[in-house]
Amino acid sequence: KAGVTQTPRYLIKTRGQQVTLSCSPISGHRSVSWYQQTPGQGLQFLFEYFSETQRNKGNFPGRFSGRQFSNSRSEMNVSTLELGDSALYLCASSLDRPSYGYTFGSGTRLTVV
Amino acid sequence: AQSVTQLDSQVPVFEEAPVELRCNYSSSVSVYLFWYVQYPNQGLQLLLKYLSGSTLVKGINGFEAEFNKSQTSFHLRKPSVHISDTAEYFCAVSSFSSGSARQLTFGSGTQLTVLP
Numbered sequence: 001k002a003g004v005t006q007t008p009r010y011l012i013k014t015r016g017q018q019v020t021l022s023c024s025p026i027s028g029h030r031s032v033s034w035y036q037q038t039p040g041q042g043l044q045f046l047f048e049y050f051s052e053t054q055r056n057k058g059n060f061p062g063r064f065s066g067r068q069f070s071n072s073r074s075e076m077n078v079s080t081l082e083l084g085d086s087a088l089y090l091c092a093s094s095l096d097r098p099s100y101g102y103t104f105g106s107g108t109r110l111t112v113v
Numbered sequence: 114a115q116s117v118t119q120l121d122s123q124v125p126v127f128e129e130a131p132v133e134l135r136c137n138y139s140s141s142v143s144v145y146l147f148w149y150v151q152y153p154n155q156g157l158q159l160l161l162k163y164l165s166g167s168t169l170v171k172g173i174n175g176f177e178a179e180f181n182k183s184q185t186s187f188h189l190r191k192p193s194v195h196i197s198d199t200a201e202y203f204c205a206v207s208s209f210s211s212g213s214a215r216q217l218t219f220g221s222g223t224q225l226t227v228l229p
Contacts, residue, residue: 006156033215033216033217042220042221042222043203045216045217046218048215055215057151101145101159101162102159102217104149104157105156
């Protein structure tokens, strides 16, 4: 059974550019969440999608956005990149049952220069 | 609102010694509790979770955790560690209710370093 797949694994972007990260959840999982991990702030929740609808959003500026497709794959977009956006971005998928928990991908390491 | 405090940022321990990683949480509603492990340059792997029932939870790789509601704690233990257990460990909570959105709230992590 394939796990959560995130692409690309590594990205280098310049300040002011935009970036799109992709996440393919485990087959059958309809809930996809995104987290940002930095040394200073730790793991912070970005947003969660379920059946193509954003159900919850963390405390991030509007430059951070996402979407989910009908096959449950999800993308997140960051526009007008800042140096502080350099982070590991993690995607997690779930069956949307309280007992199940979350399965994480290996992440996308974004470096903004 | 909920929060998680991991009391130790770094824990060095010798191989084959026991270890306890401490986690306290705060929440105004009932929560589910998780421990995740992260190896360098990798994502998070679920070690164990507490949903309800027995307060002692067993997970993978010989880890276990005990839920203490009165002390709002969920400490992770292993009786004998190996070099391969060197990693960062995260405690997390999530509140669930029917139809609600979900998110995990993480602690700041504990770096476990197993020394030969």
